[in-house]
Amino acid sequence: MSRKHFRLHLHTPWKKHYQFPLPRNVVTLSDGVQQPSDASIAKLVLESDPLTLYEALSRPTVQWAPELVNKVLKRLWNHGPKALQFFKHLDRHPSYIHSSSSFDHAIDITARMRDYNAAWALVGRMRSLRCGPTPRTFAILAERYAANGKPHRAVRTFLSMHEHGCRQDLNSFNTVLDVLCKSKRVEMAHTLLKTLRSRFKPDCVSYNIIANGYCLIKRTPIALKVLKEMVQRGINPTMVTYNTLLKGYFRSNQIKEAWEFYLEMKKRKCEIDVVTYTTVIHGFGVAGEVKKSRRVFDEMVKEGVAPGVATCNALIQVLCKKDSVENAVVVFEELVRKGLCVPNLVTYNVVIRGLCHVGDMERALGFMVRMGEHGLRASVQTYNVVIRYFCDAGEIEKGLEMFGKMKDESCLPNLDTYNVLISAMFVRKKSEDLVMAGKLLMEMVDRGFLPRKFAFNRVLNGLVITGNQDFAKEILRMQSRCGRVVRRLKL
Known part of the structure; x- marks a missing residue:
């Protein structure tokens, strides 16, 4: 019996090219592009293959801002590894730099998981970006x-x-x-x-x-x-x-x-x-x-x-x-x-x-x-x-x-x-x-x-x-x- 057969019907299969669902309360940007909600981004992070997640997060349809990133991190609060995966993917983003508040969220999640070495590494990263600690x-x-x-x-x-x-x-x-x-x-x-x-x-x-x-x-x-x-x-x-x-x-x-x-x-x-x-x-x-x-x-x-x-x-x-x-x-x-x-x-x-x-x-x-x-x-x-x-x-x-x-x-x-x-x-x-x-x-x-x-x-x-x-x-x-x-x- 295959693993696929037993996958929960509530669990969306991994997709190579994930399209953000547009909820009813989407944010419309000034250029007419619809901004995905923090809920849909969190859902993407939870249900996507880590290998293809970076590609999805780097798409120009998403206008990243500290407020949006912090909302996603809060939604993923009880999913520590996934939250940190999301944070690290964005840390490699070509046109976005994390704010000190986003680093604080990531450090809190890391320390809550008792990975103190990783938490201090994030402190070092903050210093290198001159946004803290x-x-x-x-x-x-x-x-x-x-x-x-x-x-x-x-x-x-x-x-x-x-x-x-x-x-x-x-x-x-x-x-x-x-x-x-x-x-x-x-x-x-x-x-x-x-x-x-x-x-x-x-x-x-x-x-x-x-x-x-x-x-x-x-x-x-x-x-x-x-x-x-x-x-x-x-x-x-x-x-x-x-x-x-x-x-x-x-x-x-x-x-x-x-x-x-x-x-x-x-x-x-x-x-x-x-x-x-x-x-x-x-x-x-x-x-x-x-x-x-x-x-x-x-x-x-x-x-x-x-x-x-x-x-x-x-x-x-x-x-x-x-x-x-x-x-x-x-x-x-x-x-x-x-x-x-x-x-x-x-x-x-x-x-x-x-x-x-x-x-x-x-x-x-x-x-x-x-x-x-x-x-x-x-x-x-x-x-x-x-x-x-x-x-x-x-x-x-x-x-x-x-x-x-x-x-x-x-x-x-x-x-x-x-x-x-x-x-x-x-x-x-x-x-x-x-x-x-x-x-x-x-x-x-x-x-x-x-x-x-x-x-x-x-x-x-x-x-x-x-x-x-x-x-x-x-x-x-x-x-x-x-x-x-x-x-x-x-x-």
Whole structure:
């Protein structure tokens, strides 16, 4: 049985001369040439043979600009190897030079894949083109090092900025402190602040970052000491300072202390802002005190503080998790009707997830339709939630239908999408389901994802057990090309 036979019907075969499809919302250039959209370019990158991709990208019908390139890179965010392939092809383009923002996207993708040598090679390329690196470039590298468990490399990256033609200042210093704190390395950040205090003169932002770092690891007493030290050094606290500590109390489940601190803020005539109210609403909600959460929201409106969409999202999420999804939907409709909230993608995703959780898939799909009517496109997270719940409910065909729809809507599936669907194919243990699992695995690899060895072996075993040995051989060959250890199977 040939590999071609098993290729997903949603996967466009490689073509020697790919013509960009022209979507309804094409951009018309001044000379009348229609510019392909970022969605169609991303689709081309995913579905084209690497050997012919450069030819397609070099055609004069495409007017490359940093904004378009960045949009394509963002669309290919979950397809790292393909995104970098696209970036490198354009780096060879005869009449286009990448911007510093495009390099930053490529460096972020490369570092996220933990290919630090390639990331630094891109930094060198930026210097050779005299378009960087910028403080943003080093912030990206430091963040990726810290997130991947290499905080010392993050610090060294900051300290080496000047060696790459980029001067360190207080902003870049605060950035590395923030990166360390958000990766739960607050002690290291605090030590760095003390060590370099004479060089960078920490400001309120610096101390707020350290205090927030201690709050993140639920050590509010130390956060309070840091803020007292700040005041002793003649630096006045801001609303960010107070909100940081308030959030820290709630995060540590110190609800009584949080409420007392909030009342003290009001007593001292602090200008309670939307962030303060959102923190209290979310904090009470997480603690299960839904009525208090709603009372604070009503108080906020009464005081004339306009709730932001983040506030509304916090309230709706609280109701979904701690009260009832039905009440959350009622509040959603009420807020929209009164003009208190213009729902964004997060708002809809919270409601859709809640409806899926209680099994009301029909209404969840209805909210997806409403998103489109309000000019919002469902994200990969939206589709993943719906696909997961359909599969969990045993409605695998509907899950696959949503998978097809997301691709029709130019929403690129990510690793989670494929993993959810492949796992679902093993529930019924049907031959056709296991064949579909194999097709999905092949498409994953075609699109630049590298499945775990476990996924390969699971699909291989399923195909062998259901009598699909020929297709299993195709998977084995692909596994070998991907550099995975080939398992010895008698086929």
